[in-house]
Amino acid sequence: MNSSHTITHRQLFFVIIQSQIGVGVLSLPYTLFAKAKTDGWISLLLAGLFIQISILAIWKLCEMYPKQTIFDFIPKIVGTKLGVVLNILFVVHLFSVCVIILILYNSxxxxxxxxxxxRLVVILILALTCVYCITCTAREIARFLMLVSPLLLVLFFFVAYAYSDVHLLYAFPVGAAGIKTILSGSSDALISLLGFDTALVFLAYTQGRSNSKLKVISYASLCVTLFYCFVTFTTYIFFNPVEIVIVPEPVLYMLKAFSFKILERTDLIFLSIWIVFVTTSLISYLFFTAKGVQTLFKLKHHKSAAPYVGIICALIASIPGSKLDVQLWSKLIGMSALCCSSLFPIFLLLIAIFRKRKEKGAVST
Amino acid sequence: MTFFKKPKKLLEQKQTVIEKEKESSSSSQQTSVKKSQSEQDANVNQHQSINDLLNDIEKSFSSSEDLMTHWVEMPADKSKVALIFLDSIIDKQKLQDLILNPLFELDKDIDLHTFEKVINIDFKKQTDFTKIQELLLQSYTLIFTKDSTCFFSVFTPIKTERDISEPDNEAVIRGSHEGFIESMSTNIALIRKRLKSQKLVVKYLKVGKETHTNIAMLYMSDIANPEILHEVERRITSIEADSVMTPGNIEESIEDRTFSLFPQTLSTERPDRVAANLMEGRVALLYDSSPTVNLAPVNFFVFFQTPDDYNKRWMLGSFYRMIRLFSFFIAIGLPAFYIAIVSFHYEVIPSALILLMKSSLENIPYPPLFEALVMELTIELIREAAIRLPTRIGSTIAIVGGLVIGDAVVKAGLISNLMIIVVATTAIAAYTVPSNEMSLAVRLLRFPFMVAAATFGFLGIVFGLIIMFFHLCRLYSFGTPYFAPLAPFKIGDLKDTIIRLPFFKMNSRPSDIKPLKKDEDNHTRKWEKS
Amino acid sequence: MRSVKLISLFSSLLLLTGCWDQTQLNETKLVRAAGFDYLKNGKIRNSASIPQSINTDTGTGQVNNQIFHAVGNTARQSRIKLDRKVSEKVDASKNLIVILGEEAARKDIYHILDVFYRDPKSALNARIAVAKGKASDVLSARFEETETSIGVGTYLNESIRSAEDAAIVPVENIQTVCPIMFDPGQDFALPYLVAEKNAVSVNGIAVFHGNKMVGTIHGAQGVLFTLLTGKQKNRSMSLTRKISNKHKDRILNYVSIKVKRNKRTFNVNVSPDDKISAHITLNMSVVITEYPGDNLTSKKKINKIEHALTKSLTKEANNVLKKLQDMNSDAFGVGRKLIAFHNPTWKKLNWNEEYPNIDYTASVNVKVIGHGIIE
Structure with a gap:
């Protein structure tokens, strides 16, 4: 690992934030409402808590195998042969995440x-932009992701503008949906919070003390959870609970009605800024994928894998046409992503710990 | 040809050629390796007559007709001396004043050898015969006597320099109005005048096998990072070409990415700017016969600073600097934004304005992209024409081009008047960027943005910006990040990039160029405020 | 380098393919005001005002007001038919105002508005109003006021805006009514326009229940209605009230006030036997802007005026509430409060039947805090 490719803690913070905030933010309130009704924001907070466990697992793994990406240490944990299989599966999972980002963006x-x-053109312009962006080192990617982070404030202000016309009473009564529904809603919320798993590759490049790395990732995902929570809550008090069921992109819809003296149709501006966040999350996932492909094919540099990864993703993403197809794909990939990104690291950690114990035991006997 | 010693590298290459030319004894002997040279020289020269030597010199200059030889009879001992010089680059008045007049006043007690010590510092005794050609090319007049172990040189350059004047493209309102000229030594003098420090180091390098362009590398020995110095030197010395004529040649050979639109070294003609940048730890490259000085490594924001900023009150300085950065975005994005709006997202236009805009566009036969391209190209044409023409005609062109064409094209209904406003604003914004190279980059950049906007509306602009900013993030200037205080983000370095804080706040140097001394040791506010 | 080549190759291919979604501004006709009426046979008639600006050399373009009509089974169909009557593509994304004929408003207005909510390009910030009689009458009304320089859309929009500033009508647009339309516990109200001979006047408020218009509130009651919604203050929220009958000169019986601050407290209580009572208290700080009687020096005099105003406004406010209850329009959202804070009670209720019978009162407290530059 070249020392000039490392990233700082601050950069890691923004990398995680930028990977987490992505396609999901526009339709999150809608998907949450479908299950947990007006208490969707509570599900989101719970989901934020759950992912802390996965984050802990990811961090622990990376601490046990410093300066290595997940593709490097999987074979070490489970053995070479099984390791290759798992690596392939994980790369397929990453491919599917890239594909679903492209599909949702296009839809x-x-x-x-x-x-x-x-479809193909809309998808290709994003995919090719990202391919250009990932043909460099992790450090430059981190720099860029940090550079565009102030745009988050712009998003925040746009959403906050909705408070000029909200009905606070719509959020009441709190907790009417019951704990069970709130919990079941949080699995959907988890999917939209995915992106922290890019830490599996970016942690390898981060320098500095291990404890503060954990802090940085946790804070990042906390910020994202709170931001999402703010967005969700705002839409819940802007729209009537009956209305939100028929509005799949409530955030955009909400902004569509706002107009300033110098600019109308703020949703178009919002959409343009949102594109940046889609790009950033796709950049980090594509980078992750390209790194995986590099390890699988033993390439010298992930650069040579980048165009193929990007174009294959774009081609696959342009397959589903109708709205129902998109729903089916996003449901399937969402579930698989949930397993691979948040549960898989936990299992991996358990195996790793078990192995270490065993080794220790073997040594002592 | 190969009579005198060449730089080491060339010497090795030419070795074979030299071997062949051995029949001319003097030339071959003197170009052989240095160690045994001096002894042999002495032997050879003693047997050789002046005439032979002169013939050899003439041959080595391929009998160029401005190589002059004069024989002068010394009044004292009636011995003959030969004066040899390149007629085209020496000052005859000086020749007369510095050599001929004193020569005739010599008497028996004082000969040429003592003369050197008495009269003129430019009058030197030389023993190294390998340097003859070089000295001649540097406007020296050489004097050969019968004594063949040495000769004398007098520096008689013709003054071809212009006066020091303010550079046209970097004028300031307050502050020094001095600018560099085409003489390297004067330029170094101008810098030394501002940095009277023994830490200011000048290092001479030479590139171009035939042009022998002199490059002076200036830096502050206690501030500039040795890694960067080494890198700059390595890149310059690795240039291997027959001719390196312009600073642009060198720039292109040493910059990190030639295929980038953004300039990676800062060209300036202002000594105060060079001095300030040297103090920040940058390296200055001065060229023979070019008033342009290149500074490296640079970051993006250096191109938006002017010396004027530091002579204004700091809030005004900050304001105008922000205006300049803003103008960068205007120059790149305004036409694209306009195109995106009128051909994709006119919903964005406020209600009160929409009918106005629509009525202005109503009868325009061409799509906005075409309109914009035509007008932008017209402006570029006017600019290009105005540069080539003398100033007085230039202004006529500007009036004819700007006013007459602009007005007529609207009246004829070819271009909407809104587009004229947009294009004119863009042109002004592009010229607001202080650095000429950056301004050119901006002007070229807006064409891809316009095309992107006409194809994908806002989305096209956003993707364009993403690619542009990413490019800036991954661009390096001599190993230092180009988009420095923003990516990587250093809040402390923002104080002299996007804004300019008061002088007493600037106590540390920007860290992107990794200066050896971070602290500037500024205590401009040592007095206590009562 | 190879990847760079690949990228540039693909991007240049993209550029060759052309521009799919371009809609040039100069190739569209912008609808600035749209009206909807139901015809006798149940079809919808769509009227659209499409102003055409006439280019002149001086630049101050005159506007040629054109009104088009088309009939269809649905709002969208009538729009498509309208498109065929107009030379260029009709675009409603810069629509300023939607006017519903009274007959259309008394049926379900969501049926007409659906097309606005569904279309990604529609203008959700357009104002919405109800016209007395036909919407097309309002749209094609002659209006003397600078008819040649602004279109009818701008004219109507501006007159409603000034009415909003004066707090005669509540501030609503297509989007803001939408959540309320869906809300079982709240209703809304819209401006009510009347076409006159040479103008269109904002006559009052059209009150809705659910998605249907149920009645109107006129004149000064409109200001009280807006005050009761709890709106903080407005540029010129003014009232003129009669406070005595003593004077012979009619003008001396009146006082004009301007509301500086308006604080609403809204309490909804459910008694143990599920009796619902709602009470609105308004605390107003006002400035006297006209009182020819003068002599506002003494505290007593001011108190007297305050008292008279309080009494008169409380009475009027209760009248407004009564009227709303009679029309069964829960414009201030008593039901919403019930849903939020008394959810079990709400679930038992049939709100439509219960609302007219609840105990619904209002009290207004007026405090004079200023009187202009003379006393």
Whole structure:
């Protein structure tokens, strides 16, 4: 590992934030509402708590195998042969995450602004932009992700503007949905919070004390959870509970009605900024994927894998056409991503700990 | 050709050629390896007559007709001396004043050898015969006597320099109005005048096998990072070409990415700017016969600073610096934004404005992209024409081009008047960028943005910006990050990039160029405020 | 380097393919005001005002007001038919105002508005109003006020805006009514326009129940209605009230006030036997802007005026509430409070039947805090 590729803690913080905030933010309130009704924001907070466990596992793994990406230490934990299989599975999972990001991005863009532009073109412009962006080191990616982070404030202010016309009473009564539904809603919330798993590769590049790394990732995901919570809560008190069921992208819809003296249709501006966040989360996932492909094919540099990864993702992503197809894909990939990104690291950690114990035991006997 | 010693590298290459030319004894002997040279020289020269030597010199200059030889009879002992010089680059008045007049006043007690010590510092006794050609090319007049162990050189350069004047493209309102000229030594003098420090180091390098362009590398020995110095030197010395004529040649050979639109070294003609940047730890490259000085390594924001900022009150300085950065975005994005709005997202236009805009566009036959391209190209044409023409005609062109074409094109209904406003604003914004190279980069950059906007609306602009910013993030200037205080983010370094804080706040140097001394040792506010 | 080549190759391919979603501004006709009426046979008639600006050399473009009509089974169908009557593509994304004929408003207005909510390009910030009689009458009304320089859309929009500033009508647009339309516990109200001979006047408020219009509130009651919604203050929220009958000169019986601060407390209580009572208290700080009687020097005099105003406004406020209850329109959201804080009670209720019978009162407290620059 080249020492000039390392990233700082501050950069890691923004990398995690930028990977987590992505496609999900526009439709999150809607998906949450479908299960937990107006208490969706509580599910989100719970989900935020759950992912801390996964984060802990990821951090522990990376602490046990410092300066190595997940593809390097899987074979060490489970053995070479099984390791290769798991690596392949994990790369397939990463591919599917990239694909679903592209699919959801396309479905929103084609619904809101590009009605006639061919699917493949809309997807390709994003994919190729990202391919250009990942043909460099982790450090430069981290720099860029940090550079665009102030845009988060812009998003925040746009959403906060909705408070000029909210009905606080819509959020009441709190907790009406019951704990069970709230809990079941948090699995959907988990999917939208995914992105912290990119730490599995970026942690390898981070320098500094191990404890503060954990702090940085936890804070990052806490910030994202709170931001999402703010967005969700705002839409819940802007829209009537009956209305939100028919509005799949409540955040955009909400902004559509706002107009400032110098600019109208703020949703178009919001959408443009949102594209940046989609790009950043795709950049980190594509980088992750390219790193995986590099390890699998024993390439010298992930650069050479990047174009193929990007174009394959784009081609697959342009397959599903109708809204129902998109729903099916996102449900399937969402579930698999949930398993691979948040549960898999925990299992991996358990195996690793078990192995270490055993080794220790073997040595002592 | 190969009579005199060449730089080491060339010497090795030419060795074979030299071997062949051995029949001319003097030339071959003197170009052989240094160690045994001096002894042999002495032997050879003693047997050799002046005439032979002169013939050899003439041959080595391929009988160029401005190589002049004069024989002068010394009044004292009636011995003959030969004066040899390149007629085209020496000052004859000086020749007369410095050599001929004193020569005739010599008497028996004082000969040429003592003369050197008495009269003129430019009058030197030389023993190294390998340097003859070089000295001649550097406007020296050489004097050969019968004594063949040594000769004398007098520096008689012709003054071809212009006066020091303010550079046209970097004028300031307050502050020094001095600018560099085409003489390297004057330029170094101008810098030394501002940095009277023994830590200011000048290092001469030479590139170009035939042009022998002199490059002076200036830096502060206690501030500039040795790694960067080494890198700059390594890149310059590795240039291997027959001719290196312009600073642009060198720039392109040493910058990190030639395929980037953004300039990676800062060119300036202002000594105060160079001095300030030297103090921040940068390296300055001065060239023979070029008023341009290149500074490296640089970051993006250096191109938006002007010396004027530091002579204004700091809030004004900050304000105008922000205006300049803003103008960068205007120059890149305004036409694209306009195109995106009128051909994709006119929902964004406020209600009160929409009918106004629509009525201005109503009868325009061309799509906005075409309109914009035509107008932008027209402006570039006017600019290019105005540069080539003398100033007086230039202004006429500006009036004819700007006013007459602009007005007529709207009246004829070819281009909407809104587009004229947009294009004109963009042009002004592009010229607001203080650095000429950056301004050119900006002007070229807006065309891809316009095309992207016309194809994908806002989305196209956003993707364009993402690619541009990513490019800036991954660009390096001599190993230092180009987009420095923003990516990587250093809040302390923002004080002299986007804004300019008061002088007493600037106590540390920007860290992107990794200066050896971070602390500037500034205590400008040592007095206590009562 | 190879990847760079690949990228540039693909991006240049993209550029060759052209521009799919371009809609040039100069190739569209912008609808600035749209009206909807039901015809006798149940079809919808869509009227649209499409102003065409006439280019002149001086630049101050005159506006040529054109009104188009088309009939269809649904709002969208009538729009498509309208498109065929107009030379260029009709676009409603810069629509300023939607006007519903009274007959249309008395049926379910969501049926008409659905097309606005569904279309990604529609203008959700357009104002919405109800017209007395036909919407097309309002749209094609002659209006003397600078008819040649602004379109009818701008004209209507501006007159409603000034009415909003004066607090005669509540501030609503297509989007803001939407959540309330879906809310079982709250209703809304819209401006009510009347076409006159040479103008269109904002006559009062059209009150809705659910998605249907149920009645109107006129004149000064409109200001009280807006005050009761709890709106903080407005640029010119003014009232003129009669406070005595003593004077012979009619003008001396009146006082004009401007509301500086308006604080609403809204209490909804459920008694143990599920009796619902709601009470609105308004605490107003006002400035006297007109009182020819003068002599506002003494505290007594001011108290007298305050008292008279309090009494008169409380009475009027209760009238407004009574009227709303009679029309069965829960414009201030008593039901919403019940849902939020008395959810079990709410679930038992049939709100539509219960609302007219609840104990619904209001009290207004007026405090004079200023009287202009003379006393």
């Amino acid at each position: 929103i863009v084609s619904k809101w602004i590009f009605f006639q532009t061919p």
